[in-house]
Amino acid sequence: MDLGLRDRAVLVTGGSSNIGAATAIAFGREGARVTLTYKSNKEAAEKVAAQVEQEGGTAHTVPFDLEDSGAPARLIDAVVEKWGGLDVLVNNAVRWADHNPTQGPRKFEDETDDSWVTLIDANLTAQLQVLQAALPALRRSGSGRIVNVSTSLVERGMVGSVAYTAAKSGLYGASRSLSWEVGRDGVLVNVVMPGWVIDGKDLPFEIPQALMDEQTSRLPTGQLPSCQHVADAVVFLASQANKSITGEIVRVTGGMS
Template identity: 45%
Template sequence: MDLGLLDKVVVVTGASRGIGRATALAFAAEGARVALTYRARRDAAEAAVAEIAAAGGHGLALRMDLSDPDTIAEAVAAVRDRWGGIDGLVANAVRWPDRLPDPDRHFEDVPVSEWTDLWRPNTEGMIALMQAALPAMRGRADGRIVLVSSDVARHRGPGHPGLGIYGAAKASISGLANGLIAELGGDILVNIVAPGLTVTEHNLAAMPQSARDAQIARTPTGRLSTPDDVARAIVFLCSAANGNITGDTVNVTGGI
């Protein structure tokens, strides 16, 4: 299937590792020109760009911090200056909690500052990104946006105690998407990809093997998703192969 991505300009935020990196490489493999953003891991982002270049592709590493709107605007401007505009935007960057959730800590004991430290970059930063990128996307054929959420935003079963702050921030993405699809209509298709527990560097470091084994035991496919699993769903939704899917959420969870 021709995904129609040759020479398209795609921005993937939070692309120095994990799902973002896999997604950037997948777009480049389809011939897209890919801008990868990073917050602190410049070497890792530039290594991904070098890998893209070695395969004959075009990549660009740019710093972007969700808590700093100026860096968001500067990254978008750099893409526009280099390639003229943006065809696809994958909003994958996320600010993680500073510590693992404590299942024994009561919801009402979480300081407000802990809420705002996580809420603001993951919600206000996402809004700032949309406001910066949309002027560079309007008027171009096959405009596509994918917002990366998490199954934590909707999960009601066991396995996610203490993640109320992060889950609330991710759930806000659905409201943002609803507003975007109403305004953008068929000009720019907007969808959400919600991964479950994915085998990324961050998750491997954060979760003990026993927790991962428990999650695998509950997953119908019998395995956790990989970054490539998530990347393939994102690339499809951002491609011309997606002709009329907008406002939907694709859950890459192995059926859990």
């Protein structure tokens, strides 16, 4: 299937590792022009960019910090200057909750105002600022696509994730409403909701293998998704093959409930 992504200008935030990296490389496979962002690990981002180009795409890396209030506007300016426009936005960058491996997850009653605000600002406000800054270019595209990456935790919940899941839930609500505002301009807006992925690396917390095995045994498929499986869903929703899916959640969880 031709996904119609050749030479499309694509922005993948948080593209230097895990789902973001797999997504950037998948766009490269379709011949897209890809900007991927990183917070601090430029070397990792450049390695992903090289893989994008090996797959047939063109790549560009930009530093981007969700906790810098001026960063969203600068990021979109850099992308538009590089490619002459923007056709696809994948909002994937994330700010994890602080986690002390010796004490376990911090419960909500122990959260401070500062820690709560930091997570909401990074995982909701900054994402909305990126969306807002990108909309003029996406409208000019005539067939813009937005994919916001959320988490299955908004439906399942987990100890220590109250502020994080509140932010990610807000991102879905915003996506649903935004789909009504921009649909007549040819812009489609969707959310991909991953569960645990089998090949996630360098996360700020460790999931015990026994728990991973238990969860996997309960899945209809008997296996956890990979980063590539999530990327495949993102790329389809962002493609020209997607003609009318908008305002929706696509779950990539292996059937986890």
